[in-house]
Amino acid sequence: MNANGSNGAGGGSSFEAPARLAGLxxxxxxxxxxxxxxxxxxxxxxxxxGVGDSGLPVPDVAVETLRAAAVDPSLQGYGFQRGLPRFREAAALWMARRFGANVDPDSEILPVIGSKEAIALLAFAVLDPGDTALVPDPGYAPYFGGSFFAGARIVRVPLLRENGFLVPPDRIRQAPGRLRLVYLNYPNNPTAASPDRSYLEEVVSACAERSAVLLWDNAYSEVTFDGYRAPGLLEVPGGRETGIELHSFSKSWNMTGWRLGWATGNSEVLASLRRVKTFFDSGSYLAIQAAGAAVLEDSERxxxxxxxxxxxxxxxxxxxxxxxxxxxxxxxxxxxxxxxxxxxxxxxxxxxxxxxxxxxxxxxxxxxxxxxxxxxxxxxxxxxxxxxxxxxxxxxxx
Ligand SMILES: Cc1ncc(COP(=O)(O)O)c(C=O)c1O
Structure with missing residues (x-):
């Protein structure tokens, strides 16, 4: 296998993938x-x-809004990082309804092109080469990928059945090196572990003790059963100061291919992520942000x-x-x-x-x-x- 991860003969090309890719x-x-x-x-x-996509219908209002937005001349240009004000406002209001959090739509909501890109790019916004990034194992690939490309020292923490598939807060407290970024995702892919708020409170204080940024990946926050309620970073003491939370339209609203989500939380971390993203992307399509706003406005349904x-x-x-x-x-x-x-x-x-x-x-x-x-x-x-x-x-x- 070559560094591209394929076995192809290469069709006579002299292309050689960079050695770095062999580490993936x-x-x-x-x-x-x-x-x-x-x-x-x-x-x-x-x-x-195999795939993490329910295949269930997208909200009708998303399709209807996109249909109209797709022919609205004001929505055809670059979205850049500010995106659509209506989207940021809808996300802020949703955060207030869902988590009781008072969020500033300008400085505390960053639209993202699905949460995957934001997860990976966050590493460049937070880590210097050699800094420690703590990654759950098993875990979603871009936690590893982002930290790897950013040259971090990656510490994988196994998710064990005897710990309820949680990363024990002490593993954060005792992580080696200059711990700067902790990736956590609950409700969890793949183990489905679904902790309550007291766990989040503990990991927030463990991250704060280490001055590490917490990424609380809440992609599954609304996919919950039997009265379970997924906690949010902004509803726990110190959460907003300690890190950022990511939300995605992919799982809670079945919009995997639409590539839309938002980051919220610590405004300085968000500003750093926004700055990095400026060099990588030009924002998600504004018509899709309009559709996302319409979904959030009636999201519970x-x-x-x-x-x-x-x-x-x-x-x-x-x-x-x-x-x-x-x-x-x-x-x-x-x-x-x-x-x-x-x-x-x-x-x-x-x-x-x-x-x-x-x-x-x-x-x-x-x-x-x-x-x-x-x-x-x-x-x-x-x-x-x-x-x-x-x-x-x-x-x-x-
Ligand atoms: C833990 C986790 N976070 C984030 C995502 C990404 O979602 P998206 O990039 O589609 O927003 C997924 C998708 O499988 C996931 O499992």
Whole structure:
């Protein structure tokens, strides 16, 4: 494999990827798309629980607003980092309704092109080379990616079942070196761990003790079940001073491809991120920000519709996977079931075998970091009856 992460011969090109890229982990399960295509071409049904995208409808108001905004001449230019005032105001009002936080739409709301880019670029806004970045393992790839490209010393903290898949606050207090950035994501991808506010209070004080910036990635804040309420950084003492929180339209409002979110919190960190972004992007499309504002203005309605559908899927999926032989807890939030690999296989071999033999796509835990080994992730991507069919097939080959 070359530094591009591919096995291609390169078509005679003399291009050589920079040596730096060799430090990136290889792309896991690169073979999956080809296997899926082969199975489908042979007329087989493939049950794909791999990707973190519910596939549920986007809010009607997003489509209606975008349709009108797409022909509004005032919304066709660069958005730059300030973006659309209506969007920033809607995000600030939503923060007030949801978290009781008083947020200044000018200095404390930064529109982002989906939270992924902001996660990665935040590393350049916070870290000097050699500074320590604390990254959960398993965890979302750009935590590692951003810190890696920024030349940080990356300390991975394993998410262990015995700790409820939480990063223990003492791991923050005791992190080696000059700790500057702590990435945390709860409700969590992939483990679905869903702590309460007291955990967030503890990690805020641990970060403050170390003068480290906390990134509280709240991408799943509204994808919650059974009355669980995800906490927010701005509702805990010292939260606003200690870091920033990211919100995304991808999961709570099913708008993955629209690429929209916002960062909020410490205005100096936001200003630094804004400055970095000025050199990388020109902001998200203003018509999409108009659609995002319209969604936020009536967000509870759209969230409810999504969560009800996901809860029905979850309630079908959990017993179906258990009956097939998997060990898993009932998630209180997120799109994910985090399940132990039954038997002794490593998670990648297991997932490849499940794809070939049962035609079911699962994500190996190792794809999200070494700490994920021993687990697989299934996303709530399909409707309830399809979980039953897929799990019946899995049960036959386990
Ligand atoms: C933990 C976490 N944060 C952020 C995101 C990114 O969302 P987006 O870039 O689509 O806003 C994801 C997507 O899977 C995620 O799992």
């Amino acid at each position: 982990p290889p792309y896991p399960l690169a073979a999956v798309p080809d296997i899926k295509a082969r199975l489908r071409a042979a007329g087989e049904v493939v049950y794909d629980f 759209w969230t409810k519709r999504t969560v009800e559908r996901l809860q029905t899927r979850r309630d079908a999926a959990v017993p179906a996977f258990r009956a097939a032989g998997f060990d898993l807890e009932v998630p209180k939030a997120t799109l994910y079931l985090w399940m132990r690999v039954p038997g002794e296989e490593d998670s990648e071999s297991f997932c490849l075998r499940m794809l070939e033999e049962a035609h079911v796509v699962l994500l190996p835990g190792s794809a999200l970091g070494e700490g994920g080994e021993g687990y697989v992730r299934a996303s709530l991507t399909l409707d309830s009856d399809l979980f039953a069919q897929a799990c019946a097939r899995l049960g036959q080959v386990l």
